[in-house]
Amino acid sequence: MKWLELHIDTNHGGLETVETLLSTLGIDGLVIDDEEEFQDFLENNHQYWDYVDEDLEQSMRGKSRVTFYLPADETGFSKMGQVRIALAKLKQERSDCGSLLMTLENLEDADWENNWKQYYKPMEIGERLLVIPQWLQSEPKVKKLLSQGRVPLILDPGLTFGTGSHATTRLCLTALEQHIRGGERVLDLGCGSGILSIAALRLGAASATAVDIDDKCLTVAYENAALNGIGKDTYTVLVGDVLSDETARRQVGGGYQIVVANIVADVIKGLAPMVRSFLAEGGLFLCSGIIDDRAEEVADALRAAGLEILETRSAEGWFSYLCR
Structure with a gap:
């Protein structure tokens, strides 16, 4: 099944307004990215790290975004049109909610479930270890390295952090x-x-x-x-x-x-x-x-x-x- 991934850019003060607008249109299950909450999280948990990726901080700078999903069919596109009209009206009524820019991406279920796997490859560590993502155990390269005496360490990277x-x-x-x-x-x-x-x-x-x-x-x-x-x-x-x-x-x-x-x-x-x-x-x-x-x-x-x-x-x- 294909889906529409939609983003609405706002600011911290506009988040509740956008959430309410979407709720009145029957759209729930929202993903919220909020710079202020991100910075508060960093400040209150700084004992757990010494370094935060600069690209991550940059991506959150000045950003408050609401993400939601609609089916990529007639119903979904109709609902997207309703959101666009409601946002245009909100822009006329309010000037304190940021850009209220809505952007769209097309997705398929398979993208969510499997595409992340392409970023994981078998890794040779030192002279003996071979870290192997679970789904790559039967790869010819993996079998060759194991035949040469490498010690396999099999992981499911989808479970949590710590993959080597x-x-x-x-x-x-x-x-x-x-x-x-x-x-x-x-x-x-x-x-x-x-x-x-x-x-x-x-x-x-x-x-x-x-x-x-x-x-x-x-x-x-x-x-x-x-x-x-x-x-x-x-x-x-x-x-x-x-x-x-x-x-x-x-x-x-x-x-x-x-x-x-x-x-x-x-x-x-x-x-x-x-x-x-x-x-x-x-x-x-x-x-x-x-x-x-x-x-x-x-x-x-x-x-x-x-x-x-x-x-x-x-x-x-x-x-x-x-x-x-």
């Missing part, structure tokens, strides 16, 4: 590949999709525990683990904040040969003084998600916590540290 495409994830995967010898217990803090802990198990770790503050990790990480033939006998996913919750820290426990945290600088600085409580004697702490202009600051915090930085890696303006 970001530089910080690749830095961690490369380090894990070099330091997983077999039989280790691994702790993945801020696990997201579970990619790092699942990779550790695929590389030979004996068991892994993954932790995140977002309860979506329970579904996503376990589903990605299942794609790789990994069950709950060796893989445990927990929800909690080890920085602020003593109960979560007790639940996680200690004795891990490798602790990995691909998060952000402030969280890594907070983890630094407590990470030894998670580590076994001689264990390794691998951290990433550190943007270049905060790299030295984080390194100083790691050293101040008594950790020795053994290896430093960087790529595309991001850093990772391997510590003992």
